[in-house]
Amino acid sequence: MHINEVEIEDTFAEAFGMKVATVIITAINEKWAKTAAQLATGFGTSIIACGCEAGVVSTLSPDQTPDGRPGVLALFFTTSRKEMEKQLLNRLGQCVMTSPTSACYNGMEGGKPVTIGGKLRYFGDGFQSSKLINNRRFWRIPMMDGEFVIEEKFNVCSAVGGGNFFILAENQKVCLAAAEKAVKVMKKLPGIIMPFPGGIVRSGSKIGSKYKGQHVSVNTSYCPSIQRQVGADLPAGVNSVLEIVIDGVDEEAVRQSMCEGIRAACLPGILKITAGNYGGKLGQYHFHLHKILSA
């Protein structure tokens, strides 16, 4: 298969079942809502070392938020509900509660809840109070600038993490431009995040290493600078590779974003688009590139 003369390899991206929480962060204005959200989702590129994968999905107008103030919608992905509780407690407690004028709400229906506001409330030292509005409990914790409002429970649902595709290009500049264009298009889609810096990852990894204790290491098969040394199967002329990793609230969100992203990335100078998998033995979701682009 070819799109704009770019070869699309007949392979698939292997993705995994994850847990997702949707968080609405509001503040006095969009600037402070974004500040809190960026901090809370920061250091959230990979569950390998960050504990969660997180990102900002969109900004919300006052009529889309529970308190009528500007807000931001963020997604957090973890491997379990227990880990989600830990991550949200740490991230919302340290990054959102500390941010001036902020408030924080559950943004998703369904799933099983984890208690977040109901635990962070103890920071109020006995002066916290709650409001039960429309069957949702909100905790109010006094702060030096007013009060921090956080919802008692946040729902955690099943999700898909690790959708991906690789852009193989003739040089670094073209490769980055294609990846940036793909990310720009994909960012407009709902229900997904691309957790790596700017949505792009250059340090694609493989499981295992020659070193004891190192569980993952660089995906040498996609490093053009050592392609002859490792016997990589990169097409001739490939000098740069970038990967886009996608986490989505469901299979369809990942599939659609991969489809749009790959199409956008097929620019002149791109030699091939492929995807990463582990032979189909580890992940429960397989996104076949030809299938999703033909649909």
Place this chain on the structure above:
Amino acid sequence: MGCVSCVGFNQEIAGIKDDIVLRLKEPTTIPIEAESICPDLFVKRSYREIYDLPVYYGRRKMRLGELFSIDGEKSDFITIEDDVSNVKKIGSKMTSGKIVVHGDVGRHVGASMAGGEIVIRGNAADKAGINMQGGLLWIKGNAGHQTGSALPGENKGVNHGVIIVEGNAGLELGACMRRGIIAVLGDVGDFAGARMIAGSILVFGHLAKRAGAGMKRGSIISFGSSEPLLPTYRYEAIVQPVFIGILLKYLKELGIVFESDMTGKSYERYSGDINALGKGEIFIHVKS
């Protein structure tokens, strides 16, 4: 098969109505206690069974059909066409369904209701929504004294639910309230939120004297003018509480139309009543 309007048309031809319409057969000044006018009791009952439901006419036990004309059966949507200001306990203890009263209504409307919705297009007499446990009570006109308060002798009142009064409310609004939301678009009488345990009272008109007397916890929010507060309330600071935005957004979603956007405004916060637990709060909107 057919469209929604066809279904409605066919039902009309077949004489099947969505709601049960009640009309007083004769105007009377004798109080009627009609706890049986409740969607829970109507929803599975035939016309005859509804007719036989008990009511008290003064102290005399009678059947509902002897005092009201009944049009419809087996529905949880009740419409009362007349002024029923001498009919007490309408919608008492209801848990679901809807009652619409096209006129004034008597005491204890929605008393101890736990769910569903009551809409009063006129005024409500005293003790509307007393001991409410859930649901929505919407009074388009004025409400009497002790709206949303506790049953006599009880120290815990409204627990869940929403009461909206578009007009004015009388004395002791939300007294002993434990949870829930009461919003009054007009003025309220003395002792609003007295002995309140928790919950929220929003007053858009004038907040009269002794608001929050004996209040343990909970919030009274005054968007309009107010009398001086009790000396057992301490001024804390001028604040911009986020939770007021959540309350206003919720009320807006229920259908209340506000004259101006109150979100993000400044309020003077007073804490009290220090005669009680002292963790209650009264917010007075700071006019710019």
